Amino acid sequence: MPKIIIFDIVGTLVSHEHFFTAIAERLPGLSKHNLSARLLGFAWLECAEREYTYLSLSGKYVPFATVFESLFWRVLHSAGVTEPRKIATGEDVKALMQEYQKCQVRPGAKQCIDTLRANDWTVWAFTNGDRERVEGYFHDGSIAIDASHIITCDEIGVGKPELRAYKKVREKIGLGKDEEAWFAAAHGWDVSAAGRSGFKTAYCTVLEKYELEEVFGKSDVVADGLVEMAEKVVGTAKDAA
Structure with a gap:
């Protein structure tokens, strides 16, 4: 798989x-x-x-x-x-x-993506930002996510966190109804919606600090930093294989 x-x-x-x-x-x-x-x-x-x-x-x-x-x-x-x-x-x-448009990638962001790719993960990105801006962020921060693997809400015409937005992402990627994929974010509402749309979820507290499980539900992986989150995702998936 x-x-x-x-x-x-x-x-x-x-x-x-x-x-x-x-x-x-x-x-x-x-x-x-x-x-x-x-x-x-x-x-x-x-x-x-x-x-x-x-x-x-x-x-x-x-x-x-x-x-x-x-x-x-x-x-x-x-x-x-x-x-x-x-x-x-x-x-x-x-x-x-x-x-x-000149915002910078977080410390550890490049290592996070590199860790996943080194373990044979295919990495995608889904954003409510415009394509030119987010591609600029990745270019300036040396983030290795292919332009063809960036999906924008502007292009699908639906904003996050509508559940049909995540459904469209699954369709864009070509995921079958029961095929497993992960969604990672530092927004509680984002991972919550993704989880209810069939994704395994990874939440990083780097932005919001507090998980608030009683509000947003429980994520499959929670970490304080991006690198730790990537390592936990890799390890959790291996344990489940």
């Missing part, structure tokens, strides 16, 4: 740290409103993921990048800035969107 694993990309293999730093440098006036760049960046990302998902669930798919850029002013308003356009401009938003 072929050994197949699908990774989430942004948040899992790729860190947001560069983006948070870019916000701090571009918008020094945030401190006057008692806002940290990290918290604003987190709120912006989380709000965009929510609205992106809600739109997809309602049958109106809008690319994540479009949703993300458009929501900036709403997020500032919700954070208590009564006149958002007085502390940031449209040019600032465009610049931050460019910086988001």
Whole structure:
């Protein structure tokens, strides 16, 4: 049986740290409103993921990048800035969107993928990001995932974590109904949905720290780091063979 694993990309293999730093440098006036760049960046990302998902669930798919850029002013308003356009401009938003494309792979991400490939695993990736951006992340971080093995929500027209998105991934890969494959992510909602769509699941706490099994359910593998997660997946699959 072929050994197949699908990774989430942004948040899992790729860190947001560069983006948070870019916000701090571009918008020094945030401190006057008692806002940290990290918290604003987190709120912006989380709000965009929510609205992106809600739109997809309602049958109106809008690319994540479009949703993300458009929501900036709403997020500032919700954070208590009564006149958002007085502390940031449209040019600032465009610049931050460019910086988001420069995010870097996490420490251990390359070793994680290399470990799996060295043990004869076929590695895929599934993302709500646009293809050009995520291919850039992989190129800059020397991540060995073939472009033909990257599946984007933009291309299938359904956003994660809709269960039919994971079904489409299985179809894209050519997995039969009962064929086993793994899904790895640092988002609890992502591995939860993948698990309910027939995947074995690997959850890395590098992003969210807490597994929250009582909310998202139990993953087959849990690890604090990406390399440890890869090693656990390899070992668990061997034990089950």
